[in-house]
Amino acid sequence: MDGESVSEVLVESASQVYQYISDMQYMTDPPLGVSMTEVSSCDVGDGFAVLHIDGQMPDANGLMLMVGDRILQESEAGFDRYDEVSRTVVVRPGSEVLALMRDGSHRVCLLTDMKFLISVVGDFYRRYGSLLTPPELDVVCTAPVYPESGEPTDEQRDAVNSILTNRMSYVWGAPGTGKTQYVLATCIRAVVEAGGRVAVFAPTNNSVEQVLRGIIKAFDGDSRLTGSILRLGVPTRAFYSEHPEMCEDRQAQRRLDACHRKAECLEEVMYERACDCLEGEILDAIRIAREASAVSGKVLLEDVPELREAVDGLRGFLSMRPDTRDRMGDFDDRDALEVLSEIRSMIYDRQRPAVEIEEYSSWSDADLLAAIFETEREIEGMRTGGVSRRLEDARIIASTPHQFISRLRPHGSKEDGRPELYVDHIFLDEAGYCGLMQAASLFTNGVPVTFLGDHMQLPPVSQLDDEVLRSAALRGGRLRYGFLWSLSAIYCEQLLYKGPGSLVSSFVSGADPEFCETARGDLTQSHRFGTNLARVLDRFVYRNGLSGSPDGGDLSIECLDVVCDHRDGRENLPEALAIRQFLREESSDASEIAILTPYSVQLALLKRKVGRKYRDSVMTVHGSQGREWDTVILSVADNGIASRDVPLRFTSSQTPIGMKVVNTAVSRAKRRLVLVCDRGFWTSRKDELIGGILGEIPPDRLQESGGTGDVTGH
Structure with missing residues (x-):
């Protein structure tokens, strides 16, 4: 299918979803597609303001600033630093807005509006969609030089070879199989040392920095490589303090x-x-x-x-x-x-x-x-600090697809005021979590594209109901192509070669993508998982021979056995109280612990119950994607009480989404996994992933929480 035809469908999809959200936005509470984070206080300085967030930090992609009744887009707000540890954001919005902040009487919020992100994507395909095509250029590389951290496995060698000899490739591996620090880092080095340039993308701000930390570690201080990295977008304060030279100067x-x-x-x-x-x-x-x-x-x-x-x-x-x-x-x-x-x-x-x-x-x-003349002289003097000049000098460019879509233009496109992305190879990590609508933009550059990820983890987040999208995809109508926003990047080959129509059945049935032109490499040995968790995940999820840590160690798996006789919707109060009691006896730092749950109502309950020390450790499973902690506590919430029409929506591995939610949650644990659930109910379900994990727990790791439906707490 030619680029023009594919592009027309992508533009139509963006228009359909934008109009649908516009029509439905204020018929729901909170408004559909809008995420709002309150700013608790502002410290206004000379030309900037430090915003303090009392709660979970929003993702930096498409972030907007609201001061009073004024809403400033990302470029107008001047987001400069983004710090998840202190929960602060530095902005430089101009003197007039700073004066409003200093006044103190105006409400200040951070906003993300899905409509804005959709309009940016639609505009990109209107401008550059005719360039959409499978890669036309061959891979530029030297012979691979592997990191000195250890001898590569045969699978890792095969994966590297498939990337360096094919224009389209996908490396699939569970967490800890060496996708980033071994395979990706090796391939980046091979391209750069051949005189080439690479772009490394990941779907979120956090995942971009996770990827960069992985490849920096693999480069082991080689300044020829680390000294040529440019990280586009707003860095976290931690990353900026570690690598200020890699971050763009947003103020300049x-x-x-x-x-x-x-x-x-x-x-x-x-x-x-x-x-x-x-x-x-x-x-x-x-x-x-x-x-x-x-x-x-x-x-x-x-x-x-x-x-x-x-x-x-x-x-x-x-x-x-x-x-x-x-x-x-x-x-x-x-x-x-x-x-x-x-x-x-x-x-x-x-x-x-x-x-x-x-x-x-x-x-x-x-x-x-x-x-x-004077202004042009000033521009010339500042070019070295501007993104265009730094893009020209960098050999490794790291960013989210949103940064590319909203700020850059594809290589070979007509000059239009945007800086050009000129690279020889594009890599997308966490491809299973990146949306197809964003990832397809990477194919406007004509260069080899490599995806790395695990499509058995969570799919992209879409705020549209999948049942509505399935119905529209099958019957046509106003949201006929809306389902494209719920598919992941790994369906790009199917989109480019067979067209959007071929994706309808894949979306409706949940079928895996078809790979004909894409070379695929599987990695099946994970140093992250103990042999016990790897054994269960291979049985229920991967089914490809996944094995755990080669030293034969096991992940510490524990269970807080909580019986709940009454539930209000998806809430499970006894589980929240059991976790609170468990944390009172914990000595670990809060930054080493994540408390996960599949449901937003259980998230709100947990935040109210666990206390200030651990409040920011509580998040949904979706919010944990791409991160890891020493200890993961999973509040399953669901049990035998059918509180909804779909009683085990995100916890049953008998559904594609349930299996991916549970797999993602337990995969976040590096040393210890604590399941908080009704053990009797879940162990009776031998065909469920949660039941299989519980079966790996030694008797001395079982704890009776004492939780029942009669438990109350404050």
Whole structure:
């Protein structure tokens, strides 16, 4: 399927979902597609403000700032630093907004609106969708040099070879199989040492930095590699303090952008003055063409010397704008009177706001030229700190797909003011968690693309109901292509080669993607999992011979046995109270513990019950994707009480989403996994992943919490 056709469907999908959310947004509470995080306090400094967040930090992708009734987009807010440890965000929104913050009477929030993200994606495909195509260029690389941390396995060697010899590749492996620190790092080194450049993408801010930390560790201080990394986007404070030289200078880029806008405004004023000065000459040319037309009908420029001379005198001016410059090519075979009339209409039958700016009315042309010259000198002086120059110098560029879609343009696309992404190979880590609508943009660059990930972990987050999307995909209508937002990146080959229609059955049935042109490598030995957890996950999830740590050690698995006789919806109060009691006896630092649950209502309950020390350790399983902790406590919440039409929605491994939720949750644990659940109910379900994990627990690791439906707590 050609790029234009695929692009048209992606644009239509963006339009359909944008309109649906617009119509439904305020029919739900909270509003559909909107996430709002309150700012508890602001420390306003000289040109910046530090925002303090009382709660979980939002993801930095597509973040907006609301001050009073003003909403500032990402570029206007000037997000500069993002720190999950202190839960602070540094912004530089300009003096007027800072004054409102300093006043203290205006509500300040951080917003993410899915509509904004959707519109950015749709706009990208409108601009560059014709470039969508399977990779056309071969891999640039030298012979691979593996990290010195250990001898590669045969699977790792095969994975590296498949990446370096194929234009499209996918490496599938569970956590801890060496996808990042071994396979990805080796391939990046092979491309860079051959003189190539790479872009490394990951779906979230956290996952970008996780990937970078992994490859930096693998590079083992090799400054030729670590010294050529550029991390696009807003860094966390921790990453910035560790690697400030890798982070873009957002403040310098904002100053550079402001200078570009100033230069464009001055040049527009100069252009409008030229329009006024040359209007008489354009009208003279039209008069000559009209007189010639009255004699001979159609007038060709080459047949009327006086007309040709008049047009030649206007060519420099007409070349200043792309539309009039393109129209000049029509003089070769079209009626000159028609072409001139169209050019005149383009120039004068339009809005001309620069003409109305009174401040410039007293400026002479010499004043304007001097200001333009001075601004261009300022731009040239700042280019070294701007993202365009740093993109040219960097050999390894790391970012989310959102940063590429919203800020850059594909290699080989027409100059449009955006910096160009010029690389020889593109890698996408955590591909199973990255949405197809974002990932497909990477195929506009024409270079080899490699995905790495685990599609048995959680799929991309979509705020649209899958049942609504399934119905629309099967029956057509206003959300016919809305399901594309719920598919992961690994379906890109199917999209490009067979078209969006082939994806309907895959989405409805939950079938794995079809790989014909993509070389696939599987990694099955994980150092993350103990032999016990690996054995269970291979039986229920992977079914590919997954094995655990080669030293034969086991993950410590424990169970808090909690019986709940009454539930309100998805809430399970006894589990929350049991976890609170368990944490009171814990000595571990809160940063080493994650308390996970599949359901948002159980999340809110846990946050109220666990106490301030561990409140920020509580998150949904979706929020834990791509991260890991020494200890993971999983509040299953579901039991034999059917509180909903789908009683085990996110916990039963008999459903594709339930299996992925539980797999993702237990895979976050590095040393200890604590399951908090009704043990009797789950061990009776021998065909369930949770039951299988409980079967691996030695008797001395079973704890009776004493929780029942009669437990109350404050």
